[in-house]
Amino acid sequence: LYALANRVRRTLQTPWHPSVPVICIGNLTAGGTGKTPTAIAIARILQENGVNVHFLSRGYGSSVRSPLRVDPVSHDSTRVGDEPLLLADVAPTWISSDRRASARQAVQAGAEILVMDDGYQNPSLRKDLSLVVIDGEVGFGNGQVLPAGPLRETVPDGLGRADGVLIMGDDRCNLSQTLKACHNKSLTVFQGTLEPVGTTASLHGTRVFAFAGIGRPEKFYATLRNLGCMIVETKSFPDHHAYSVDEVHALIQKAKSMTAQLITTTKDKARLGPSLARQIRSLPVQVRWTDEPALRAWLRPVLRHLS
Numbered sequence: 001l002y003a004l005a006n007r008v009r010r011t012l013q014t015p016w017h018p019s020v021p022v023i024c025i026g027n028l029t030a031g032g033t034g035k036t037p038t039a040i041a042i043a044r045i046l047q048e049n050g051v052n053v054h055f056l057s058r059g060y061g062s063s064v065r066s067p068l069r070v071d072p073v074s075h076d077s078t079r080v081g082d083e084p085l086l087l088a089d090v091a092p093t094w095i096s097s098d099r100r101a102s103a104r105q106a107v108q109a110g111a112e113i114l115v116m117d118d119g120y121q122n123p124s125l126r127k128d129l130s131l132v133v134i135d136g137e138v139g140f141g142n143g144q145v146l147p148a149g150p151l152r153e154t155v156p157d158g159l160g161r162a163d164g165v166l167i168m169g170d171d172r173c174n175l176s177q178t179l180k181a182c183h184n185k186s187l188t189v190f191q192g193t194l195e196p197v198g199t200t201a202s203l204h205g206t207r208v209f210a211f212a213g214i215g216r217p218e219k220f221y222a223t224l225r226n227l228g229c230m231i232v233e234t235k236s237f238p239d240h241h242a243y244s245v246d247e248v249h250a251l252i253q254k255a256k257s258m259t260a261q262l263i264t265t266t267k268d269k270a271r272l273g274p275s276l277a278r279q280i281r282s283l284p285v286q287v288r289w290t291d292e293p294a295l296r297a298w299l300r301p302v303l304r305h306l307s
Contacts, residue, residue, distance in 0.1 A: 015126035026120020032215025054111035059095035139173030204228035213241030
């Protein structure tokens with residue numbers, strides 16, 4: 001029923017295309033795969049080519065209906081969501097439940113390319129390029145659509161609309177073979193990893209109390225272990241968890257009692273508010289592409305469109 005509803009929705013709605021190219025970064029599963037770091041990485045490459053990039057986002061948990069340009073100084077996660085705050089540090093970011101309206105506003109504000117963070121299953125906008133991000137460690141889970149499994153739509157349906165796939169991390173689920181079986185000859189497959197930004201030498205051998213409210217907190221904890229951290233305890237919360245002040249104070253006190261550094265993800269830190277965030281360390285990550293020249297070649301058609 002869930003898969004059928006998605007198909008009907010796409011059939012009944014005619015996608016609208018704005019006057020500028022649209023690149024969509026999405027996934028087929030519920031839960032984190034690394035979409036937002038991927039959207040940021042692609043936006044930075046486009047910016048290197050002198051392109052005025054704007055992000056479009058739904059803003060998970062946001063109540064905003066009319067298009068709103070995110071201001072990372074005056075807005076907080078309860079108003080606009082956590083991911084838009086991260087995106088807004090890189091390029092102008094618009095949130096709304098109406099992506100057509102957001103696209104119009106962005107174009108009026110000077111956007112030359114629109115990068116959608118998620119929205120792959122949303123048929124309101126026609127995409128020029130769509131990149132599906134897949135977690136290489138868990139793949140498509142049991143292969144079932146919600147609620148029986150993690151999929152938002154069937155794999156053939158989802159991959160049938162994709163132009164490219166990014167396998168994030170080690171391909172432990174033999175995704176390469178699954179992708180070959182989809183018979184989409186134009187599907188370009190990339191590989192990449194999420195790696196910490198900047199120097200992390202100070203974390204080696206450090207006692208840390210790690211907490212996270214993301215799709216797969218275990219990925220964050222594994223990254224810390226690989227950096228040589230001594231994890232004394234972890235605390236996991238649901239994805240996009242709205243932290244209360246009391247919860248955060250309890251985490252801070254517990255870390256102090258264990259003489260450990262309290263650390264979380266940048267996405268979690270965006271939900272804490274400035275005063276609490278200053279007391280907690282975060283670990284920024286970025287996408288490292290196995291073959292970045294291939295990615296740049298994949299993006300070339302939208303850049304040619306601008307010229």
